Amino acid sequence: AQTVTQSQPEMSVQEAETVTLSCTYDTSENNYYLFWYKQPPSRQMILVIRQEAYKQQNATENRFSVNFQKAAKSFSLKISDSQLGDTAMYFCAFMKHESTDKLIFGTGTRLQVFP
Amino acid sequence: SAVISQKPSRDICQRGTSLTIQCQVDSQVTMMFWYRQQPGQSLTLIATANQGSEATYESGFVIDKFPISRPNLTFSTLTVSNMSPEDSSIYLCSVRRAGGDIQYFGAGTRLSVL
Numbered sequence: 001a002q003t004v005t006q007s008q009p010e011m012s013v014q015e016a017e018t019v020t021l022s023c024t025y026d027t028s029e030n031n032y033y034l035f036w037y038k039q040p041p042s043r044q045m046i047l048v049i050r051q052e053a054y055k056q057q058n059a060t061e062n063r064f065s066v067n068f069q070k071a072a073k074s075f076s077l078k079i080s081d082s083q084l085g086d087t088a089m090y091f092c093a094f095m096k097h098e099s100t101d102k103l104i105f106g107t108g109t110r111l112q113v114f115p
Numbered sequence: 116s117a118v119i120s121q122k123p124s125r126d127i128c129q130r131g132t133s134l135t136i137q138c139q140v141d142s143q144v145t146m147m148f149w150y151r152q153q154p155g156q157s158l159t160l161i162a163t164a165n166q167g168s169e170a171t172y173e174s175g176f177v178i179d180k181f182p183i184s185r186p187n188l189t190f191s192t193l194t195v196s197n198m199s200p201e202d203s204s205i206y207l208c209s210v211r212r213a214g215g216d217i218q219y220f221g222a223g224t225r226l227s228v229l
Contacts, residue, residue: 033216043205045158045220052216091157095216102148103209103218105157 002027004094006106013082014114020067021077021109023092029053031097034068034075039108040088048090051075053097079111087113117141121208121221128198128228135194136224138208143188145213149181152205152223161206164191198228 003026013019025034036048051059051068058066063083067076079086092106118141128134138147147164161181162170170183185191195202208221 035217037220043223043225045207045209047217047219050217097216102160102163107157 002029002094002096002104004092004104004106006092006109008109009107010110010112012112012114013079015082015084017082018078018080019082019111021079021090021092021111023075023077023106025073025075025092025094025106027073027094027096029096033095033097034066035093035095035103036064036066036075036077037091037093037105038086038088039091040085045091049077082113084113084115087111117144117210117212117219119208119210119219119221121224123224124222125225126227128226130199130228132198133194133196134198134226135192136206136208138191138193138210138221140189140210144210145188146211147185147191148209148211148218149183149191149193150207150209152207154204158207161193164193195226198226200228202226203228 034051063080120139149161150158162172164185205223207223
């Protein structure tokens, strides 16, 4: 069975600084997807970034980038130039490369951005 | 992307009653899911709503407690039956298109049971 671990329950960062959120996972699969979702206080889950396991290049979306280490089963999220609007819960998630499979979420990291 | 409308956005219910949550998507999707998020916790999958057939429930969730309907490819309902205070949670609808890997989420229903 697949598991996703987020070892940082809470993180804080000052506005304009950079922060990295950690995520590790366990799987015997070779093809899969990894995601970071953001859930602000409004509780709407928003996709931040996705990574396909067979792609070696790390995904990037504007200020958000990942460090994907397949051998180490690590998938960290780096937020550059942090903004107050980045304050939210961040969930790492895993999904096998099958159209009928389900998302498996980590326990989440609460990020607070301070002015 | 997909636009998901989930109703109600919140409700306060009495113990022993039932609440039906609706999820409407702006276009046809293959897979629809229902999640529960207890206060301060991560998301737990309740079931996958299957169009035209019975939902597929995860371990720990049963049809009598969480009956689900999915009459077509754009609509589903989740009922929380015979509620107790332990059912106080956020319930989220999520969808995924055929062949796609990205899941989209509704804004959730915040349920409080007194």
